[in-house]
Amino acid sequence: MPAEPENAQDPLPPAATVLGRRGALLAAGAVLAAGIGAAADELAHKELTARHGRSAAPPPEGAAVPFHGPRQAGVTTSQQPATQLLAFDLPQTTVAAGRQTLRGVLDALTRTLADAGSEAPSDLRLAGGGTTRLSSLVGVGPALATRLSLDVPAGFAELPAFPGDRLDPARGGGDLLVQLCAADRWTLTVVAELVGTAARSAGALPRWTQSGFLSPTAPGTTPRNLFGFKDGTANPDAAQDEQFVWGPPGAHQNGTVLVYRRIRMDVAGFAALPGDRRERMIGRRAGDGVPLTGTAEHDDPDIYAKNPDGSYVIPADAHVRLTSPRLDGGARMLRRSYSYDDGPADRGLLFCAFMRDPGQFVRVQDRLATRDALAPFLQHQASAVAYVLPGAADGGSLGDRLWT
Numbered sequence: 001m002p003a004e005p006e007n008a009q010d011p012l013p014p015a016a017t018v019l020g021r022r023g024a025l026l027a028a029g030a031v032l033a034a035g036i037g038a039a040a041d042e043l044a045h046k047e048l049t050a051r052h053g054r055s056a057a058p059p060p061e062g063a064a065v066p067f068h069g070p071r072q073a074g075v076t077t078s079q080q081p082a083t084q085l086l087a088f089d090l091p092q093t094t095v096a097a098g099r100q101t102l103r104g105v106l107d108a109l110t111r112t113l114a115d116a117g118s119e120a121p122s123d124l125r126l127a128g129g130g131t132t133r134l135s136s137l138v139g140v141g142p143a144l145a146t147r148l149s150l151d152v153p154a155g156f157a158e159l160p161a162f163p164g165d166r167l168d169p170a171r172g173g174g175d176l177l178v179q180l181c182a183a184d185r186w187t188l189t190v191v192a193e194l195v196g197t198a199a200r201s202a203g204a205l206p207r208w209t210q211s212g213f214l215s216p217t218a219p220g221t222t223p224r225n226l227f228g229f230k231d232g233t234a235n236p237d238a239a240q241d242e243q244f245v246w247g248p249p250g251a252h253q254n255g256t257v258l259v260y261r262r263i264r265m266d267v268a269g270f271a272a273l274p275g276d277r278r279e280r281m282i283g284r285r286a287g288d289g290v291p292l293t294g295t296a297e298h299d300d301p302d303i304y305a306k307n308p309d310g311s312y313v314i315p316a317d318a319h320v321r322l323t324s325p326r327l328d329g330g331a332r333m334l335r336r337s338y339s340y341d342d343g344p345a346d347r348g349l350l351f352c353a354f355m356r357d358p359g360q361f362v363r364v365q366d367r368l369a370t371r372d373a374l375a376p377f378l379q380h381q382a383s384a385v386a387y388v389l390p391g392a393a394d395g396g397s398l399g400d401r402l403w404t
């Protein structure tokens, strides 16, 4: 296979990591992982296989998504139809007072989310129609981690500015990020209110919130974005998650980094382009998501394949070429994006991607910002990055390992 000229890296080395490698393995993580119930494992396995469109029994009807476990469920649980993101700030005080407030907020969020997602939520509004199937995650932002000297992965930092960014600080950033996912808006509205109340009463200040939704998607199939293309096809499998999504063995192996971008899309402008032009801009067919070089949706796009006239089958400015893992030493990010609709002039994608090394997002977005054929139809309006904490053990709290 020819080497990609612009990025001379080994084809498939482990991802370059910015997460601190701790020499001594924290045995606690492994013990905890082993101690989690078989039911949770089975469910997680089914969720994972569903995520990749392989045949998998759908999760048991009505089963709650386990909240407790080594990892937070909101990362790899199969994508649910709706999401709500909430960001909070913490008051700027002394380190000791800030740590105390953060502990209080994380305790309150742990209690609230565990209860809301359980088989028997205490809020009657969540108890009417079977379990909520709520999955959630909580993360901390880089500024808070620095202010309070939290034990987050080395190199976890704010994202740099990218060409074309039009970021509204009031819609991005934040000390704490919570993502809720569920089957319906009712659940999200109720849980978002409970989360807001819990966080505020423990001292956090609401910063922004954003709702999103998926296209109707049968189990095992890929949702579409508002440009009409399947979005989320080329995601890592479970083994690749271990290599590229979750932290390296050690203190952060059950954490990951979430990159969030609120991207407004010129849906009408894109729809006005000829269909074959749109497919060349993406590098895949619109109807079935098959790469222009392949015959099945999950075929790897071959960015080296050429037409008889010497041009690339997947054009130089196609989205799947510029985002190809082949340009990043094989590294993959787990994309779990949602659409949003905040009025006719403001619709787009809530790009949500999980990765061990946020530098991977930076490399990809650096290419996209200036060369992506989609760029004239996109505007990045908000941005956030969060270290998604390891899960809470039964009886424990999220963030138990932030203080060491």
Ligand code: HEM
Binding pocket: 225, 227, 229, 230, 231, 232, 233, 234, 235, 261, 263, 265, 282, 284, 301, 319, 320, 323, 324, 325, 333, 348, 349, 351, 361, 364, 365, 368, 378
């Ligand atoms: C509104 C903006 C965007 C749209 C409409 C969009 C759409 C798509 C579509 C249709 C695909 C092909 C299907 C798939 O594999 O999921 C794709 C793939 C991909 N996109 Fe995006 N995308 C957007 C923004 C981004 C951003 C900001 C990044 C990262 C910086 C990104 C990274 C990727 C990656 C890594 C792939 C998979 C490439 C592969 O492994 O073949 N996308 N995107």
